[in-house]
Amino acid sequence: MKDTMNIVGKRVVRSDSLAKVTGRARYTADLKMPNMLVAKVLRSPHPHAKILGIDLSGALKTPGVKAAVSGFDGFGIKWGVFRYTQDHAMLPTDKVRYIGEDVAAVAAVDEETALEALSRIRVDYDPLPAVFDPLEAMREGAPIIHEQYKNNINIHVHIDVGEMDRAMESAFLVREDTFKAAGEAYAMMEPYAVVASYENGFLDLWMPNAGPHVRAKALSNLLKIPLNRVRVRHINSGGAFGGRSEVAPGDLVASLLSIKAERPVKLVLSREENATSSRQVHDIIATIKTGMSKDGAIVAKDFRVVYDGGAYSSTGPIATSIPFYVYEECYRFSNVRYNGYRVITNKGIRGMYGCHGRAFLAGNEAQMDMMAKELGMDPVEIRLKNGLTSGEMTATKSRITSCGLKETIEVTAAKTDFQKRWPKTPKLEGIGMGCIAIMCGFPMGFRSGSSCYLKINDDGYVTLVTGVVDNGQGNESMVIQAASEILGVPMEDINLVNADTEITNLDPGAYSQAAAFVSTNAVKIACEKARKQIVAIAAEKLGVAETDIALKNRLVYSVEKPEKKMPISWVAREAFARADPIAATGTFFPNIDLEREWLSRPWGQMAGTFSYATSVAEVAIDPETGKITIPRFTAAHDCGRAINPMAVEGQIEGSVQQAGVAAITEGNLWDGCHLLNPDLLDYKVPLACDMPEIEAIIVESDDPVGPFGAKEGGIAIRMNAYSAVGCAVTHATGVLFKELPLTPDKVFEMLEKGTEVEG
Amino acid sequence: METVKVTFQVNNEKTVLAVKPNETLLETLRERLDLTGAKESCGIGSCGACTVEVNGLPLRSCIVLTSEMEGADITTIEGLCGEGKLHPLQETFMEQGAVQCGFCTSGMIMTAKNLLDRNDEPTRKDIVNTISSNVCRCTGYKKIVAAVEKAGKYGR
């Protein structure tokens, strides 16, 4: 198929880039509407306190203030992604649970007035004992943050497959280590913003989001407005990385204010608010015990992982599970016990992250290297030995239908001369490898599938309507490219209408790596149906067989006699005249076991397919300062098929930055309940000068079900780049790394320890 | 607060405004002049998303007062393409895939423009040095560097 394609597989200019390079792309904060008000939120200064009362009267009396709200203006409904995680009121009335939690808000004619009004809101608090460390929070006697979570354990994922204890006992080599990682900041460049406009009983909203339908649903519940009257509209998103997946307190705040004021309301968070009060990433402590046979096969795995979840559930059950699954989707092991605990603490709420799970994943990989060494194997051999292959089942019973893991390992090893260099790198230089798999989509009930609707207009232009969401990855461009391929019209002839709850159908959204595999499949199916209609009419008109028809450059033509041709627009007009316009719907629902549930039934087919990737990092450590440099990074991603190789490379390169280099720079710092780096200065997003030479390699395993063979191109390197760095630093120092990020102070300590051991 | 009267050029248009003394250039551009291409991301000068060109130099408009702009010649991303023709950087950013979410893009381009304006043959090292003034969260910078490199060659 590859050779016959005109545009899929080509390095095309993304459809959204012209608006972005000219400054014309609109983001939420850019929106302006007549009579629009500015909202500001009053936030909790306490990590844990009872709310005795909230008095808004001072704010309401401030000239220029048009509305003020607190939780007492809502319906007392608590939101949760799952029935058993409904704990988040968004605007609390009982107590506050972290510093920065939304407490009250005002809408005023300008920001100055809004700030003045905030200072006139009186909130009566009764401070309560608080707890910030997840291990302390789990102890008997710790302050309880939500009544329903005993010992503050919000989620316990328990997976037990095979006979772990017996297998561990009989293993040839056993090793247990604990790894820690600081939670990261999403640090998307766009601080969170929302515009809400309530008019004629309809609530319209704009905000950067990864799934408009789930937002609308949540807001419909929280506001008791029928779902069809809550409309989340399309807008550009300045990055999400998993942090914009769920309804946000700001959505509720802006909505309530707009309903009260009967005017549009815009709320834009500051950088600091974005860090403290939108979503953060879990801090993780992972204890990993591994048993191996003499030949290096993993025979048993015993995991205990504690996730610091912050104050509310968020996507807790998913977040507590994903690190384990992406690991089991990569490696073969039949005896495993996983105990994942997500613990509530009095800190900001933690959500899913594109690079989620680094302590667990990098820990597993670095430990594997140490064990391999004892067995006389190198990192490449041990990974090839344990890596899953196509046709195999994961421990929790997902079948792998296409798998390029081996190819990604081999190509990165070859490019870096890994196996030759491994035994004899110069002092304080190291090389490390990290592998991973990831599911393309996961169970989300009836939202697991996607639908697309398309019509061909009388000028031959195409209107494509799909739920696909773009947070900057290029998903919009991807579906346009797919449609362009099938319909034989250039990308610029396709108008995309997407991610609008009123117009577009359900879609898994941009957070389960499903945009290529699921959403693009739906688009492809719709386009193929429309193409059939075009072909039928054209064949008749041109007097050739349908099998002889091809579509290209806005033309329908006979392959055998290319002079027989007509513009697609003519076909479209003919179809209108026949009262049967060219229009089609396509739906794709992946092969997922919908009985599967994160806690109660953690087995069955997780996703329609899985992507694979390998990263290799090369590091050098300054012996005097412990500062790491990463001169080179080689990453190979089996994305099934690269619809736009340039976009896939961009994702790989971004992942090297966000997960790989981040492994030596990024981590949230805390002084108890106070986030010490809620900015872009002390939070260290790597800069151009900190980046290695990157070689991004695309491996194409050609998935049997994926559109054009595609799986996903955005995440896998994000889930293993830190592993490569952790392994490389371990290799360079001879000391197993134990904590991320590997900032110079921690590395220096490793060096000091290493010399102690030696000397 | 006494308002301050300022006269300056924005994208080749003479503009006279009475602004609050504490108004930042970014606020003026975005809110008064509807030039929303420059973005507020960090608000304190640490990321560069708000970079515009003032008197030939890249400036972080979130930490500059409009009051300081008397007589200034300002170019924003919106003013980069003249007569329907894109600036070489705009072309190469698209063509090299240097844009993902796009929120840092206008600041990145304005920063890179200054380098090309004063150096027609920037080395890769020069480019990396210059764009290390700005934070991008999506791209890993590789394609941005490639785009600036290519635009430099176009210019010549």
Added chain:
Amino acid sequence: MILPGFEYRKAASVAEAIAFYNDFQGKARYLAGGTDLMPLLKYRLSTPAAVVDLKGIQELGAISADHGWLTIGANVTLFDLKNDPVVKEYFPVLCQSLEATSCETLQMRGTIGGNLLQDTRCIEYNKTMEWRTARGFCLKMGGETCNVVPHSRICLSNYCSDNALSLIALSAEVSLAGPEGDKTTGLEKIFSGCGSRVFALGPGEILTRIRIPMEKSRGVYEKLRVRNSIDYPLAAVAVAMRQNGARVCVGGVGPAPRVYDLTGTDAGSVRDGAQKAYTDARAVPNSTLSPTYRRKMVRALFRRAVNKILSEGK
């Protein structure tokens, strides 16, 4: 994030700037590039009644070499100074520290005067009003105690100017003009040593120029930071070597730079000097890396910088 309210005045001369300062009863802040001041104002760490813009003062914008001194006006930007041929030829340590300051765009806006007079920094201080209110006000905000070292009564926030270190190593002097008259003093003398009131300047004093003895030097600047651009120093050492010996200046740790005149250049003196700098460094957990580590790095960078110079000389 909006700024608090204040008036704006633009001065055309030093005298006019001082007059504006007096007009507002001293509740005014001088504004040069604003790259240090504006973030402080945004965070409400300072809420002056007026800002007095110094950029219109022509005489503060020049660099000149005569009478055995290189004289640099306070308004000269870091970028222009970095590219000055005399600086390149005579004062490599300054060139290096300028290159290592923040990032290129900020070097084009930031001035050398503002760079020297930038406020000290602390991870529990450079925060919004809301953040600080939740945390409780510290000494530097007029509170009772330090938030970093419980019960401490002195503020150990970090002075993070890169270029003060190299200028001090080069024995630079600064000229100040104020309501009380003009004076010239060694740069190292303008520090109070206390983080909550960083400079020992009189009210309304303006730094007009900096001068460096025109004597060729060798120099090395060593700066520790996590990212290789934008970031302030976590510890830094400047060394300038001239005919009459080497001068080392240590900064980034604590509220004032510390100067060490190296008596000899043998391995022992270097070791002793580095050890002394280590002993003197009072690192507390007020930045992103651990204090014990930063303190050790003072020693490591000291050794590295001096040894680099010595090996260059060979």
